[in-house]
Amino acid sequence: xxxxxxxxxxxxxxxxxxxxxxxxxxxxxxxxxxxxxxxxxxxxxxxxxxxxxxxxxxxxxxxxxxxxxxxxxxxxxxxxxxxxxxxxxxxxxxxxxxxxxxxxxxxxxxxxxxxxxxxxxxxxxxxxxxxxxxxxxxxxxxxxxxxxxxxxxxxxxxxxxxxxxxxxxxxxxxxxxxxxxxxxxxxxxxxxxxxxxxxxxxxxxxxxxxxxxxxxxxxxxxxxxxxxxxxxxxxxxxxxxxxxxxxxxxxxxxxxxxxxxxxxxxxxxxxxxxxxxxxxxxxxxxxxxxxxxxxxxxxxxxxxxxxxxxxxxx
Amino acid sequence: xxxxxxxxxxxxxxxxxxxxxxxxxxxxxxxxxxxxxxxxxxxxxxxxxxxxxxxxxxxxxxxxxxxxxxxxxxxxxxxxxxxxxxxxxxxxxxxxxxxxxxxxxxxxxxxxxxxxxxxxxxxxxxxxxxxxxxxxxxxxxxxxxxxxxxxxxxxxxxxxxxxxxxxxxxxxxxxxxxxxxxxxxxxxxxxxxxxxxxxxxxxxxxxxxxxxxxxxxxxxxxxxxxxxxxxxxxxxxxxxxxxxxxxxxxxxxxxxxxxxxxxxxxxxxxxxxxxxxxxxxxxxxxxxxxxxxxxxxxxxxxxxxxxxxxxxxx
Numbered sequence: 001x002x003x004x005x006x007x008x009x010x011x012x013x014x015x016x017x018x019x020x021x022x023x024x025x026x027x028x029x030x031x032x033x034x035x036x037x038x039x040x041x042x043x044x045x046x047x048x049x050x051x052x053x054x055x056x057x058x059x060x061x062x063x064x065x066x067x068x069x070x071x072x073x074x075x076x077x078x079x080x081x082x083x084x085x086x087x088x089x090x091x092x093x094x095x096x097x098x099x100x101x102x103x104x105x106x107x108x109x110x111x112x113x114x115x116x117x118x119x120x121x122x123x124x125x126x127x128x129x130x131x132x133x134x135x136x137x138x139x140x141x142x143x144x145x146x147x148x149x150x151x152x153x154x155x156x157x158x159x160x161x162x163x164x165x166x167x168x169x170x171x172x173x174x175x176x177x178x179x180x181x182x183x184x185x186x187x188x189x190x191x192x193x194x195x196x197x198x199x200x201x202x203x204x205x206x207x208x209x210x211x212x213x214x215x216x217x218x219x220x221x222x223x224x225x226x227x228x229x230x231x232x233x234x235x236x237x238x239x240x241x242x243x244x245x246x247x248x249x250x251x252x253x254x255x256x257x258x259x260x261x262x263x264x265x266x267x268x269x270x271x272x273x274x275x276x277x278x279x280x281x282x283x284x285x286x287x288x289x290x291x292x293x294x295x296x297x298x299x300x301x302x303x304x305x306x307x308x309x310x311x312x313x314x
Numbered sequence: 315x316x317x318x319x320x321x322x323x324x325x326x327x328x329x330x331x332x333x334x335x336x337x338x339x340x341x342x343x344x345x346x347x348x349x350x351x352x353x354x355x356x357x358x359x360x361x362x363x364x365x366x367x368x369x370x371x372x373x374x375x376x377x378x379x380x381x382x383x384x385x386x387x388x389x390x391x392x393x394x395x396x397x398x399x400x401x402x403x404x405x406x407x408x409x410x411x412x413x414x415x416x417x418x419x420x421x422x423x424x425x426x427x428x429x430x431x432x433x434x435x436x437x438x439x440x441x442x443x444x445x446x447x448x449x450x451x452x453x454x455x456x457x458x459x460x461x462x463x464x465x466x467x468x469x470x471x472x473x474x475x476x477x478x479x480x481x482x483x484x485x486x487x488x489x490x491x492x493x494x495x496x497x498x499x500x501x502x503x504x505x506x507x508x509x510x511x512x513x514x515x516x517x518x519x520x521x522x523x524x525x526x527x528x529x530x531x532x533x534x535x536x537x538x539x540x541x542x543x544x545x546x547x548x549x550x551x552x553x554x555x556x557x558x559x560x561x562x563x564x565x566x567x568x569x570x571x572x573x574x575x576x577x578x579x580x581x582x583x584x585x586x587x588x589x590x591x592x593x594x595x596x597x598x599x600x601x602x603x604x605x606x607x608x609x610x611x612x613x614x615x616x617x618x619x620x621x622x623x624x625x626x627x628x
Contacts, residue, residue, distance in 0.1 A: 047419045081412045098415075101419075123403075
């Protein structure tokens, strides 16, 4: 049998939820055949340091240094600097570990030296020995702002400080209209054999990526090659507040509800076996549907889902 | 007997050497009666962070959190961030502990918000519970540049990276001519009952303070109240490369040599018992001379020298 042709894969990703799948992909294909386009709407500047949570989660995960229990930050991390920052009256609701701080300091120093966010992501990826390409969605700052009953909050204030409790009225990607896809992003969508939408929050992880002018259009042009993995299983988020946010914004918190958000650019929709009764309704939208186990509690489940995705016929 | 009138004391200080005496003073007088004017010529921006080594050494020492063995930084410090910064290819010859980083991040963030170095020093002092006033010599950046046989180096490059090995040809306080004494500095010199010049390097710890326009003149106007403690004992520095630098720049590396540098503004010169044979030559310069033990290896010796200084007749 001749060796299978090696496929290149491009994945759109948020943070913790996406990283489980990326870790599985990283183990079932050659990491160099994978490119990840990462949400940077979660980015925030704190204490003068530019923090890119999703870029770091993806990079740390693929580098094998992430704290797997938490899904973010370094394993066996210390938080001495954060304790002292709090003593200076600085905010401490956003966790910054001592090792992790070096990433933010390095990134901020590179930006201050005139380098781009892409340059910083690349420098960090290389230093941590990750072979997969990791691209920010754009180099511009496009903070996700959440309009709530308590007023408009930066996404991190909403998620971390207020624990996603305020009712969401509207989501705004501030400055997205003036942003451009980062170097390599459109090419990675155009040239990949397969494009995966990771099981991330459709509104605030995948949504910001889609809001960068040109990216949604590029995906539409490759629709038959786009496979989206539903982050809602049995009406609940696999991770984070997707279900609550969907409901508060008038979307159906179900596989079908997410499928409707992706139908214009995703040819194939992957749902969990628990939602198989929704398969026909999703097919009626014009999508192919794959029903596989999508819950990834173990390393084996991550690999298994990854294998399903890289082998499914489109 | 009526209570002794409480004197106010202003001290000019560098880092480690000065802090020994300041710790003694802090224990023999009310800390609120002491004001310290600190050298900021050693300041350096690394990784985008503004680092003020002497301000921090003085503040940490008086806060009781300093690593006494090293003389700088936090006690029981970790260096996880520095290790990671090195992995990103950033310089790591300048030690930055994890707790210590919070100070630099806080200071840099305050400066970026438009606050002054004085504001940052005050914020750090208050947060660390220090009652003594700690003033930078000026708010402007006045880096000490060392012209050597290897070219001009920032003072920290010369001292820390190159371990004070290159031969010094000239010292330049870059931008000093455009600097102004920080808020409170001239008042602290004008109003103090006693002004102490700590046993710091005369060239690169006290020298930068004297180079800020107005400070040397203010000291001259209070000459009878100025008491300088000689940092050279038996022809050797108590700490650091003072002796070597003095010799390389053509000054005599002795108590008499330092006295000549201070004679225009210091009425009293304090030398160690080891140098008592130089007392007469120093008196011939027009200074009063006090001969006391100035080596401060123990806490008791720090207090003892401090007590000598606050009680000596001027």
